[in-house]
Amino acid sequence: MRISQHYGLGRTQATMDFVDVDIVNDTPVFLSPKALTMLPSEFGDECVHLVQNFFQTVLDHIRGDRNREAEALLRALREPNETRLGLSSGKAKGHALGSGSAHNVWESLSQSEAAKSGLLEDLEDTVLMIEGISVDIVSDIATNIIRAPLIRYTQHMCRQYEIPMSPGVDSGPLWNPIERRWYSDFVELPIAGSGRLLFVPKVLVRTHLQYDAGEYFRHFLLTRMQQAELAANSELVEIIKSGKGKRARTRRRVTKKALKAKYGSNKKTIVTETRKHPAALATYKALKRDEKHLPLTLDDMSKLEGAAETxxxxxxxxxxxxxxxxxxxxxxxxxxxxxxxxxxxxxxxxxxxxxxxxxxxxxxxxxxxxxxxxxxxxxxxxxxxxxxxxxxxxxxxxxxxxxxxxxxxxxxxxxxxxxxxxxxxxxxxxxxxxxxxxxxxxxxxxxxxxxxxxxxxxxxxxxxxxxxxxxxxxxxxxxxxxxx
Missing domain, CATH: 3.40.91.30 (Restriction Endonuclease)
Structure with missing residues (x-):
């Protein structure tokens, strides 16, 4: 049962500003940090500032060898079940984070050359550079960090749509960008299904993130690596002959298969080779800056929710x-x-x-x-x-x-x-x-x-x-x- 049905709003997803999630099960979409930058409002500006502030604080601790402080900040991240977003089958579980996973995120960040070298500039970079971090974890991290503005947004929507709220609900961890620490409070929030609800504007959700490690490695980084091998005339260079007699031609090539065999294809390889070829990352990120990361259409939302079209x-x-x-x-x-x-x-x-x-x-x-x-x-x-x-x-x-x-x-x-x-x-x-x-x-x-x-x-x-x-x-x- 979705929010609109549970509260008898007489509305469909098309007329609601937030994702009309099931009150128990996950809806298979994710909060996109990139989408926050596309929202020209005080809400959007605050969310972007919170994400950048938190992530920069964690990286500053790692680069300053203050790993205990960095891990403590990440350990405070909880499973954001209240949004009912993600890929959990059955009851929403918030599977991507928890004390164990938060430790893994810290371990990956603290051991990553990308974090120490400065290659990581924003949250979505972690999808490219850090082993084990994917769309669901990035979404959950972002949700935790912007929980305070999401709570205010939820309260506003509840008043507007006349959805009852319960007082004295544990807010969950809230990020203080001035003191750069977590705190919590008791707030008003709606309670339904498997617990408290936190509404997410539908313009902020996507089915995938804009950055993709496989896309970056195959189409940008490997191309630069091929050029470097050809310039060095390395052992990976093959001579290909075609034609006969006067029409005989030769050309040099380095296959992507040979590069993967020599250097590997995991995220450790991505970090190492990106340091050698920083132009590859710069080109990829420039392309993504200009690429429209458009919100889902109303038809997309209907299909994902199994609902009728508008x-x-x-x-x-x-x-x-x-x-x-x-x-x-x-x-x-x-x-x-x-x-x-x-x-x-x-x-x-x-x-x-x-x-x-x-x-x-x-x-x-x-x-x-x-x-x-x-x-x-x-x-x-x-x-x-x-x-x-x-x-x-x-x-x-x-x-x-x-x-x-x-x-x-x-x-x-x-x-x-x-x-x-x-x-x-x-x-x-x-x-x-x-x-x-x-x-x-x-x-x-x-x-x-x-x-x-x-x-x-x-x-x-x-x-x-x-x-x-x-x-x-x-x-x-x-x-x-x-x-x-």
Whole structure:
């Protein structure tokens, strides 16, 4: 039974910001440290800082021959069963870490030339350089380190989706980046199935990490090693003859099979040969920096969870079936948040409902973080102040006019963002309202894109036809009208 079912949320994975895990068994995805760097928010920045701070502290201890201190930090890592992520069969076990495995991680790190030489620069490097460290262990280490922001995220989602929490729950180890030590606390968290739950944003999970030791060794490091052997004219160089007579040709080669036979192919070999050929690692990491490590699609999530694909007709019906009027304003806002969250994932994430600004003197119906991965929202993030995208929902049976437009534009700021969607049931004069939005843009009061029920229907049709759709011609056309 998944979280949405257990708590009767009336939602599917498409409309939920976090992974809708089984409350007992593991869901076969992993938290990706690389994905943290792609999240342009205070949450993402804090998580990246915590991971870098912890790992740098461990490596500093190892390089300073303070192995006891390094091992103590790693021993504090626990099995993060509460996320229900990983590859355990049956009940979630958090198999990758524990006191024994943490010791093995320390032993591998402390004995690795990569750690002492400075080849290790971030957490995912360990997949390339350290024997016994793979995707599940990297994911579990990262989860432990960012547990504090994950707890706050879980609490926020619980309040937003009205999920009950229990007080006085052991937090598990929390990393203090200032004092560079572990501590623990008692916190509020949901309890279900096999114990406490810790929610993970679905934009942060992957089925594999970006770094792969086999890929790096075969396609980057071995190539450099071949070049070195050829330059030295070593015993591994073979002379290959082809053709006869005047067409006879010879060429020199070094096979990857011969290199593996001479040097081996384990991670100790990777470390030793990378020190000889640092350009191989630099090239690989540069390639990975430019490579998009994209979040899983909604279809990917459905398949992994064994759930039905996103029902766009149902999401649209949820919006259209809400009666017009103030009495159902909350229900309409909830339906709009569901369809918007599904439509614009993974570009718009972390919906913050009834977001307070100016010390609570003003509220925004829904505030999204703009990840700007691709398409229209990526274009916005490059050219305009669009760190967040704001949504105001008007379930009016009357005309939407200047007061509603001014209300949304007054929420904009250069730091928060200056892009908003005003979603309503219909416009008596759609062309006139768009002109009002154009006036607002010309007065440098931000950019408001108006959407009614028909526009939402057009957007869902576009997404249904193409699961990876991100260009959103309707939004781009409306935005072009504002700036032209």
């Amino acid at each position: 029902d766009w007709h149902l999401l649209l019906r949820d919006v259209r079936s809400v009666p017009t009027g103030a009495a159902d304003a909350g229900r309409y806002e909830k339906a709009v948040e569901g369809v918007i969250s599904a439509l614009f994932y993974p570009n718009l994430t972390n919906p913050n409902v009834q977001h307070e600004i100016h010390d609570g003197r003003k509220r925004i119906d829904i505030t999204y973080t703009n990840m700007g991965i691709n398409g229209f929202f990526a274009w916005l993030s490059k050219h305009y102040s669009a760190a967040h995208v704001f949504v105001e929902c008007k379930n009016y049976g009357k005309e939407v006019g200047n007061p509603e437009l001014d209300q949304l534009s007054s929420r904009f700021s250069p730091s928060r963002g200056q892009i908003g969607l005003l979603v309503c049931r219909s416009f008596q004069n759609k062309a006139l309202f768009l002109k009002r939005c154009i006036d607002t843009a010309k007065d440098s009061r931000g950019f408001v894109i108006p959407l009614d029920d028909e526009d939402v229907a057009t957007l869902t049709a576009s997404r249904q036809d193409d699961p990876l759709f991100a260009n959103w011609k309707l939004l781009k056309d409306k935005f072009d009208a504002l700036i032209n």
